[in-house]
């Protein structure tokens with residue numbers, strides 16, 4: 001559904017930084033003039049990804065998975081110099097990505113993108129598809145939200161891609 005910008009804020013109560021919203025329906029703010037075709041395409045792919053993820057996971061995918069995957073699909077590159085705060089957990093990323101403060105939310109989105117890219121690097125799109133259907137089937141994630149993200153980039157300042165497979169480390173065993 002398309003809205004004027006003011007109308008979009010009124011209807012969705014979205015944070016000021018939101019450029020689109022999926023709540024079961026795709027809702028997009030468009031001004032008197034359309035954004036450039038390229039931006040619009042990214043926006044549509046991003047919001048459509050939310051719809052597909054929502055469907056596959058039957059609404060059970062966490063926000064970090066939604067936003068990370070939607071950004072991957074729209075073609076957003078990860079920041080190789082991304083600095084992940086030490087001790088940050090998936091629950092922390094989840095909270096960060098939903099903040100009303102645009103800078104904090106941006107950080108949450110960047111980290112979510114990085115986490116999903118890491119999952120893709122390790123298991124490919126099939127592994128993610130499987131994760132989504134497991135969530136859809138009601139299975140709880142085995143690695144809890146308290147699993148810490150390894151602050152590899154912060155320590156080494158090296159591109160994430162050169163350190164695959166060690167970027168996330170659960171503090172506790174499976175359970």
Ligand SMILES: [Zn+2]
Nearest residue numbers: 046050067070
């Ligand atoms: Zn989104």
